[in-house]
Amino acid sequence: MIRVTVWNEYRHEKANEKIAAIYPQGIHGAIATGIAGEGVQIRTATLDEPEHGLTGDVLNETDVLIWWGHRAHGEVSDEIVARVHQRVLQGMGLIVLHSGHFSKIFKKLMGTSCDLKWREQGDKERIWVVDPAHPIAEGLGQYFEIEHEEMYGEHFDIPAPDELVFISWFEGGEVFRSGCTYHRGNGKVFYFRPGHETFPTYHNKDVLCVISNAVRWAAPRHGVRQTYGNVKPLETIKSVQ
Amino acid sequence: MIRVTVWNEYRHEKANEKIAAIYPQGIHGAIATGIAGEGVQIRTATLDEPEHGLTGDVLNETDVLIWWGHRAHGEVSDEIVARVHQRVLQGMGLIVLHSGHFSKIFKKLMGTSCDLKWREQGDKERIWVVDPAHPIAEGLGQYFEIEHEEMYGEHFDIPAPDELVFISWFEGGEVFRSGCTYHRGNGKVFYFRPGHETFPTYHNKDVLCVISNAVRWAAPRHGVRQTYGNVKPLETIKSVQ
Amino acid sequence: MIRVTVWNEYRHEKANEKIAAIYPQGIHGAIATGIAGEGVQIRTATLDEPEHGLTGDVLNETDVLIWWGHRAHGEVSDEIVARVHQRVLQGMGLIVLHSGHFSKIFKKLMGTSCDLKWREQGDKERIWVVDPAHPIAEGLGQYFEIEHEEMYGEHFDIPAPDELVFISWFEGGEVFRSGCTYHRGNGKVFYFRPGHETFPTYHNKDVLCVISNAVRWAAPRHGVRQTYGNVKPLETIKSVQ
Amino acid sequence: MIRVTVWNEYRHEKANEKIAAIYPQGIHGAIATGIAGEGVQIRTATLDEPEHGLTGDVLNETDVLIWWGHRAHGEVSDEIVARVHQRVLQGMGLIVLHSGHFSKIFKKLMGTSCDLKWREQGDKERIWVVDPAHPIAEGLGQYFEIEHEEMYGEHFDIPAPDELVFISWFEGGEVFRSGCTYHRGNGKVFYFRPGHETFPTYHNKDVLCVISNAVRWAAPRHGVRQTYGNVKPLETIKSVQ
Numbered sequence: 028m029i030r031v032t033v034w035n036e037y038r039h040e041k042a043n044e045k046i047a048a049i050y051p052q053g054i055h056g057a058i059a060t061g062i063a064g065e066g067v068q069i070r071t072a073t074l075d076e077p078e079h080g081l082t083g084d085v086l087n088e089t090d091v092l093i094w095w096g097h098r099a100h101g102e103v104s105d106e107i108v109a110r111v112h113q114r115v116l117q118g119m120g121l122i123v124l125h126s127g128h129f130s131k132i133f134k135k136l137m138g139t140s141c142d143l144k145w146r147e148q149g150d151k152e153r154i155w156v157v158d159p160a161h162p163i164a165e166g167l168g169q170y171f172e173i174e175h176e177e178m179y180g181e182h183f184d185i186p187a188p189d190e191l192v193f194i195s196w197f198e199g200g201e202v203f204r205s206g207c208t209y210h211r212g213n214g215k216v217f218y219f220r221p222g223h224e225t226f227p228t229y230h231n232k233d234v235l236c237v238i239s240n241a242v243r244w245a246a247p248r249h250g251v252r253q254t255y256g257n258v259k260p261l262e263t264i265k266s267v268q
Numbered sequence: 269m270i271r272v273t274v275w276n277e278y279r280h281e282k283a284n285e286k287i288a289a290i291y292p293q294g295i296h297g298a299i300a301t302g303i304a305g306e307g308v309q310i311r312t313a314t315l316d317e318p319e320h321g322l323t324g325d326v327l328n329e330t331d332v333l334i335w336w337g338h339r340a341h342g343e344v345s346d347e348i349v350a351r352v353h354q355r356v357l358q359g360m361g362l363i364v365l366h367s368g369h370f371s372k373i374f375k376k377l378m379g380t381s382c383d384l385k386w387r388e389q390g391d392k393e394r395i396w397v398v399d400p401a402h403p404i405a406e407g408l409g410q411y412f413e414i415e416h417e418e419m420y421g422e423h424f425d426i427p428a429p430d431e432l433v434f435i436s437w438f439e440g441g442e443v444f445r446s447g448c449t450y451h452r453g454n455g456k457v458f459y460f461r462p463g464h465e466t467f468p469t470y471h472n473k474d475v476l477c478v479i480s481n482a483v484r485w486a487a488p489r490h491g492v493r494q495t496y497g498n499v500k501p502l503e504t505i506k507s508v509q
Numbered sequence: 510m511i512r513v514t515v516w517n518e519y520r521h522e523k524a525n526e527k528i529a530a531i532y533p534q535g536i537h538g539a540i541a542t543g544i545a546g547e548g549v550q551i552r553t554a555t556l557d558e559p560e561h562g563l564t565g566d567v568l569n570e571t572d573v574l575i576w577w578g579h580r581a582h583g584e585v586s587d588e589i590v591a592r593v594h595q596r597v598l599q600g601m602g603l604i605v606l607h608s609g610h611f612s613k614i615f616k617k618l619m620g621t622s623c624d625l626k627w628r629e630q631g632d633k634e635r636i637w638v639v640d641p642a643h644p645i646a647e648g649l650g651q652y653f654e655i656e657h658e659e660m661y662g663e664h665f666d667i668p669a670p671d672e673l674v675f676i677s678w679f680e681g682g683e684v685f686r687s688g689c690t691y692h693r694g695n696g697k698v699f700y701f702r703p704g705h706e707t708f709p710t711y712h713n714k715d716v717l718c719v720i721s722n723a724v725r726w727a728a729p730r731h732g733v734r735q736t737y738g739n740v741k742p743l744e745t746i747k748s749v750q
Numbered sequence: 751m752i753r754v755t756v757w758n759e760y761r762h763e764k765a766n767e768k769i770a771a772i773y774p775q776g777i778h779g780a781i782a783t784g785i786a787g788e789g790v791q792i793r794t795a796t797l798d799e800p801e802h803g804l805t806g807d808v809l810n811e812t813d814v815l816i817w818w819g820h821r822a823h824g825e826v827s828d829e830i831v832a833r834v835h836q837r838v839l840q841g842m843g844l845i846v847l848h849s850g851h852f853s854k855i856f857k858k859l860m861g862t863s864c865d866l867k868w869r870e871q872g873d874k875e876r877i878w879v880v881d882p883a884h885p886i887a888e889g890l891g892q893y894f895e896i897e898h899e900e901m902y903g904e905h906f907d908i909p910a911p912d913e914l915v916f917i918s919w920f921e922g923g924e925v926f927r928s929g930c931t932y933h934r935g936n937g938k939v940f941y942f943r944p945g946h947e948t949f950p951t952y953h954n955k956d957v958l959c960v961i962s963n964a965v966r967w968a969a970p971r972h973g974v975r976q977t978y979g980n981v982k983p984l985e986t987i988k989s990v991q
Contacts, residue, residue, distance in 0.1 A: 116862060116863055116907070118401070135861060136861040137861055138858060138859040138860055138861040138934060139839060139934050139935055140839055140935065140978075142976075142978040142979075143978060144977070144978060144979065144980075144981045145979070145980060145981070146980060146981055146982070146983060148983065150983070153502070153682055155662075155663045155664070155683070155684050156663070156664060157663050157664060157665070157686065158451060158669065159453070159454050159494060159664055160359070160451040160452075160453065160454050160455060160456055161451070162489055165489035165490055166489075166490055168493075169493075169494060169495065169663075169664065178983075180637075180981065181637045181638070181639050181651075181676065182637070182638060182639060182641055182651060182976045182978075183639070184839070184935050184976070184978070186909060186912075186932065186933070186934060187640065187672065187673070187912055187933060189430075189431065189909075189910055190430065190451075190669065191669070191673065194663065194676060194684045194686075195684070196678060196679075196682060196683065196684045197678075198503070198983070198985065199983030199984055199985050200635055200678060200983060200984030200985035201637070201678065201981075201984070202637050202676045202677070202678045202684050204639065204676075209909065210399060210401040210402070210431075210909070210910060211401075211861060211862050211909060212400070212401065212862055212863065212907050213400050213401050214401060215401055248403055248406035248407075249406055249407055252409075252410075253400060253410060253865075253905045253907070254410065254867070255863075255865040255866060255867060255905075255907075256865075256867065256868070257867075257868060257869060258867045258868070258869055258903065258924075259869070260869060260871065260873070260901075260921070260922030260923060261394070261922055261923030261924070262439070262921065262922050262923035357621060357622055357666070376620060377620040378620055379617060379618040379619055379620040379693060380598060380693050380694055381598055381694065381737075383735075383737040383738075384737060385736070385737060385738065385739075385740045386738070386739060386740070387739065387740055387741070387742060389742065391742070394923055396903075396904045396905075396924070396925050397904070397905065398904050398905060398906070398925075398927065399910065400905055410904075410905065419742075421740065421878075422878045422879070422880050422892075422917065423735045423737075423878075423879060423880060423882055423892065424880070425598070425694050425735070425737070427668060427671075427691065427692070427693060428671055428692060428881065428913065428914070430668075430669055431910065432910070432914065435904065435917060435925045435927075436925070437919060437920075437923060437924065437925045438919075439742070439744065440742030440743055440744050441742060441743030441744035441876055441919060442740075442743070442878070442919065443878050443917045443918070443919045443925050445880065445917075450668065451668070451669060452620060452621050452668060453621055453622065453666050494624075494664045494666070495626070496622075496624040496625060496626060496664075496666070497624075497626065497627070498626075498627060498628065499626045499627070499628055499662065499683075500628070501628060501630065501632070501660075501680070501681030501682060502681055502682030502683070503680065503681050503682035600883070635984070640933060641935070641936050641976060642841070642933040642934075642935065642936050642937060642938055643933070644971055647971035648971075650975075651975075651976060651977065671912075671913065672912065672933075680985070692881060692883040692884070692913075693883075694882070694883065695882050695883050696883060697883050730885055730888035730889075734891075734892075735882060735892060736892065743876070744921070
């Protein structure tokens with residue numbers, strides 16, 4: 028059983044009727060419903076809950092955290108960001124969606140500005156699979172399309188991904204590294220581009236398929252427990268026996 | 269159910285009593301027994317069988333192929349090598365063990381000489397986990413030891429691995445990249461260093477744990493089916509509508 | 510002084526007047542002229558010369574080999590391919606252009622099919638820099654355009670590049686990993702996509718800038734000389750002193 | 751001309767006579783002297799200077815910054831760290847030495863804990879070249895030795911390096927990824943392990959050779975100037991012409 032927490036800023040949906048109509052249960056609700064299934068146990072958390080819904084207990088019981096944020100990145104407390112960061116290094120998976128590229132937690136894990144180009148004109152996006160052996164691409168065709176999306180364009184200021192799974196083509200002339208994996212400590216991180224709040228992207232079955240695959244990929248195993256610091260030599264005594 | 273075929277050259281065991289005593293069922297038998305378990309269905313194949321035991325039918329029914337060879341690499345027919353290569357690109361996983369570094373199939377997939385330094389004096393080997401987030405390291409400690417093994421030393425002439433999971437320390441003064449992953453087409457390849465025929469390495473529980481993990485990692489998913497060649501434009505007509 | 514050999518199949522230019530008009534000195538001639546400059550000493554070689562112009566002496570005096578081929582890959586002798594392969598592993602740089610993706614030497618170095626999608630309708634190509642820190646991107650803008658080119662589309666069946674420098678956007682709806690670096694043995698390999706014979710691509714200043722940068726990147730240094738094979742322990746005697 | 755600034759905490763040398771005897775001009779002085787040569791212009795800066803010697807002007811005139819710190823990481827001001835970080839993303843090279851693994855700037859660029867195992871017993875260290883094609887390995891043998899060094903052992907909690915150039919073997923039984931390259935924004939980062947203050951490591955010619963090579967590798971080119979933010983479509987208007 029993989030325990031997933033879907034975190035959403037949850038401000039756009041409350042402030043804008045058009046967005047609320049697309050996501051009546053919030054973006055977190057749509058994702059939680061969309062990836063529900065066998066072997067997955069899902070809860071949600073949002074910015075305006077105490078501790079943003081991410082108490083120590085919640086994080087300790089979370090195998091994979093999904094993150095959507097946009098206009099209120101600055102309101103996420105540094106203390107909670109440090110707590111999430113620590114959990115990722117301990118092994119919790121983290122899936123960062125769309126405008127989460129500018130979240131404190133993603134920037135902290137990447138070490139770069141995470142900046143990019145963007146345009147809100149509903150460009151068609153075509154997402155190509157460039158690593159067909161990757162488990163996150165399971166069940167997809169050679170590409171999938173989103174009829175209208177916000178454009179994100181290169182240069183995307185991230186570290187070179189450990190694995191590049193998707194590249195997006197945009198009608199307006201840009202490309203983007205849309206599916207990027209990273210290992211950080213014991214944890215796995217996946218950045219996935221689509222999901223602007225004004226489009227029904229999280230109702231798209233291919234998008235949900237990718238997020239579901241990513242949850243399975245990012246879930247921690249019974250991983251190695253590292254120790255750090257001062258250690259005794261393993262060999263010097265033995266080697267003169 | 270993952271369908272595994274363990275392929276072994278199976279010559280040393282028939283020619284050398286000491287080796288036969290370590291591996292009375294052959295190296296393939298020891299591995300097949302050692303990784304048996306739920307969710308895995310195992311068969312074996314050896315060099316001296318017709319088509320080396322790797323007929324089209326066998327390969328089509330194989331999800332993950334494990335390869336051990338040493339003194340008779342040259343006797344493996346180019347036709348069978350091409351068949352295995354094709355299946356890897358289509359999605360079959362391949363786990364290459366120890367002296368398989370010099371097999372035709374591994375060299376064909378790597379594109380380099382795959383050469384290395386070696387010494388048969390029973391050095392102690394200590395295998396360190398350097399990517400604790402990797403599923404192939406699941407269930408291990410921070411390192412594991414093999415009391416006596418053949419030494420393999422750098423420079424190991426391989427492409428930089430997609431992911432480096434293990435580095436070996438040897439008593440005699442060398443290091444080695446011991447666990448290396450690669451994607452090739454739709455297939456996944458894992459090279460794992462230990463397993464000289466004169467040592468009981470494939471009875472070691474950590475070594476078997478790694479091979480079991482690698483089987484699960486390398487098993488194909490319902491992967492993307494690529495098409496190649498001449499294609500119609502996806503956009504030129506649509507864009508003037 | 511970097512010694513460059515520009516190798517060209519040189520068949521299209523002799524068989525087709527339109528292509529001859531674009532490349533009156535052959536594609537090799539255009540490239541040789543286009544990248545001439547301080548610190549570079551250039552010669553050319555073509556398929557129909559004895560030993561394809563790639564004698565042992567020529568290769569031994571070549572620091573970086575540039576390769577353009579298309580319709581006659583099958584006529585390149587396996588012996589010469591093995592010779593070039595050996596030189597790459599020893600440290601010679603190799604720059605493979607456009608339809609060279611299907612050359613014997615590139616497939617041998619990659620280990621995969623190197624297949625892709627293509628279309629000869631003169632799509633506009635926009636080549637985006639995705640690794641601005643890379644020396645091969647030096648002097649470029651954020652992207653550059655080729656007004657008309659053959660389209661190459663993903664999936665491109667290559668190993669994940671060590672470094673991905675460029676991604677192409679095509680008017681017809683595709684993307685492509687257009688600038689890919691690899692280390693193979695002591696040698697460096699760069700694949701660069703543009704250059705269909707029916708377009709004046711090798712007169713484009715940005716394309717020539719990339720090839721010039723790649724020559725400097727791929728040139729061998731006074732590299733490490735590996736030895737392989739059976740070795741004495743470095744430590745066992747010393748450690749009991 | 752590459753403009754190098756060697757930054758050193760410069761506290762051990764002032765507090766401990768034995769260390770002062772090894773490095774009478776400070777660690778920064780030894781490095782500055784050791785890498786002096788054609789094409790390089792060197793200055794130094796230390797923690798106790800105003801703004802740690804890293805004013806905006808100094809950084810703007812620095813192509814490659816070398817960083818050695820140990821006991822006083824916490825005294826480096828966050829403002830200066832942010833300034834250095836910004837300059838790296840803009841293209842300045844950064845070479846982080848030894849105990850600099852725990853510096854604020856390295857942790858900020860890596861996004862991980864950067865923790866490791868250590869032991870101060872003067873283990874012999876043997877540094878193996880695992881990427882002989884890399885310019886940072888130029889001029890070295892297959893390995894080089896440091897007779898006595900502090901041991902650093904895996905797991906080293908860093909992102910998988912873009913390129914792994916060196917692996918260290920330690921007498922006491924450990925291994926370590928000792929030479930790691932990263933691109934971050936327009937800048938290049940190299941971590942190099944050796945250099946404990948109680949050993950004369952920065953007088954070792956192979957160590958100085960590596961640092962010199964790394965300076966040349968990390969020096970910025972006339973790189974791409976990215977723009978980010980809201981952009982007009984490049985194609986929508988053109989495509990209906």
